[in-house]
Amino acid sequence: MNNINWREVAAGMIVSAILIAVWQGAASLGWVNPQILPSPLAVVQKWIEYLLPTDAYSAAAGSRWTWAFSGELIHDTISSMYRVLAGFVVGAGLALPLGLSMGSNKRVYAWMNPLVQVVRPIPPIAYIPLSILWFGLGNPPAVFLIAIGAFFPVLMNTIAGVRHVDGIYLRAARNLGANQRTMFLRVMLPAAVPYILSGVRIGIGTAFIVVIVSEMIAVNNGLGFRILEAREYFWSDKIIAGMISIGLLGLAIDIGMNKLNNYLLRWHRGLEN
Numbered sequence: 001m002n003n004i005n006w007r008e009v010a011a012g013m014i015v016s017a018i019l020i021a022v023w024q025g026a027a028s029l030g031w032v033n034p035q036i037l038p039s040p041l042a043v044v045q046k047w048i049e050y051l052l053p054t055d056a057y058s059a060a061a062g063s064r065w066t067w068a069f070s071g072e073l074i075h076d077t078i079s080s081m082y083r084v085l086a087g088f089v090v091g092a093g094l095a096l097p098l099g100l101s102m103g104s105n106k107r108v109y110a111w112m113n114p115l116v117q118v119v120r121p122i123p124p125i126a127y128i129p130l131s132i133l134w135f136g137l138g139n140p141p142a143v144f145l146i147a148i149g150a151f152f153p154v155l156m157n158t159i160a161g162v163r164h165v166d167g168i169y170l171r172a173a174r175n176l177g178a179n180q181r182t183m184f185l186r187v188m189l190p191a192a193v194p195y196i197l198s199g200v201r202i203g204i205g206t207a208f209i210v211v212i213v214s215e216m217i218a219v220n221n222g223l224g225f226r227i228l229e230a231r232e233y234f235w236s237d238k239i240i241a242g243m244i245s246i247g248l249l250g251l252a253i254d255i256g257m258n259k260l261n262n263y264l265l266r267w268h269r270g271l272e273n
Helices: 008-027 039-052 064-068 072-104 106-119 123-137 139-163 165-175 182-217 223-232 238-262
Strands: none
Touching: 008 039, 008 106, 039 072, 039 182, 064 106, 064 223, 072 106, 072 139, 106 139, 123 182, 139 182, 165 238, 182 223, 182 238, 223 238
């Protein structure tokens, strides 16, 4: 099941190559304004400039490793990932115990569900004015917005996982004399793990989307901030280079989360290795 389908990968690469070739051809023939849509070669060149150090190496600046990793792209990526992880930990850390409580206790669900259903449809972007009023500028409002973005996917999937445990398992546990605590820890929670991990995967993806928006508003570094800065100076090639960086980083995160889910759910799928 873990084998890569190289035929699908090749098909995807062919489609991407055709689109890039058409894009490059249109740019080379002058069909598009390079200020509006620069060529792929110009974007790649800008992306390399964005990645590499801006200054020549100097022994006074420190080691060559420090110099090699001093490019804007690396610093922006580290800043964005720090905010994603911090916000996700806060959001998921609050959502998981609340979701387990709401899923396993009908009274808690009855108390909390109306409030959750009212607040859940509000997009994190709508909290931007309040986040700035409450936390000012910098990392705190960005982490707050990311936490909101990660909170609800984890919460709703956790509730669904606990509430949709097969009744056969519950009846079997009761017949064997399991008390409520044992039933929750040994039956409900393990059965809900696939749902919880799906919520975690969606939540961290949402957090990565929200961080880009928050960096355009509240901070002075990160991938989102750099795209906004490039827009102010009309650097279209740097805008697209930043977008590609976001896409590659998001893809890497999703692949990593998928592999982690597959590893943690080996028991659920009956896999030994």
